[in-house]
Amino acid sequence: MTADASPTCLASAAQRLGMLGVLDAVCVVHQLVDDPGAVGVTAIDKRPVEGPVKVRTLGLHGDIQADRKNHGGEEKAVYAYCADDADWWAQQLGSEVPPGHFGENLRISGAEELGFDVDGAAAGERWRIGERVVLEVTRPRIPCATFGRWLDQDRWVKRFLQGGRPGTYLRVVTPGEIRAGDAVEVIAVGDGPTMRDVATAKGPGLARPEE
DSSP states (O other): OOOOOOTTTOOHHHHHHEEEEEEEEEEEEEOOOOOOOSOOOEEEOOOOSSSEEETTTTTETOOSSOOTSSSGGGGHHHHEHHHHHHHHHHHHHHHHHOOTTSSOOOEOOTTTTOOOOOGGGGGOOOOTTTTTEEEEEEEEOOOOOOHHHHHTTTTTHHHHHHTOOOOOEEEEEEEEEETTOOOEEEOOOOOBHHHHHHHHHHGGGGGGGGO
């Protein structure tokens, strides 16, 4: 499978400033799921919630990480994924990829309509969501075996890396509340390779073995 480039992947850092997107869904853990990995359970099953959700230094109110050694913490407080990329994967998989299905906290739309490209961000880029919350891009998602088991797709970890649509982790700069329908705006740009480039450079052989 050869990945197509996302619609706005060629946007420069300067062009990204002021990009707008829309927060389609805010997702937190629905339930812990049994998993044969080292931890025994996974919190990857996240679902959209209604109304305002508090965002704190370590993530969203009501969300957890089962394996805090490899997930969570200030640098991975929030995980965002692009709605257009989820739609692309739905076509590849032949089934829907609803918000939260990839374990993301934020599902963001607007890549084609408004120019907001989640994977085109570089580390240090900052997004304002709603009136107050500010998040800073830190690193792309590098998939693990737990993600592969959750999707139950052949060679999923390798395919996800090759797809060039990793999504991004963010740290919380300014806490507050967010809700579905909030605007997402790039208010400061980062420097260096994009999340897409970083994830692609990792290669399938460097995917983490466990979540």
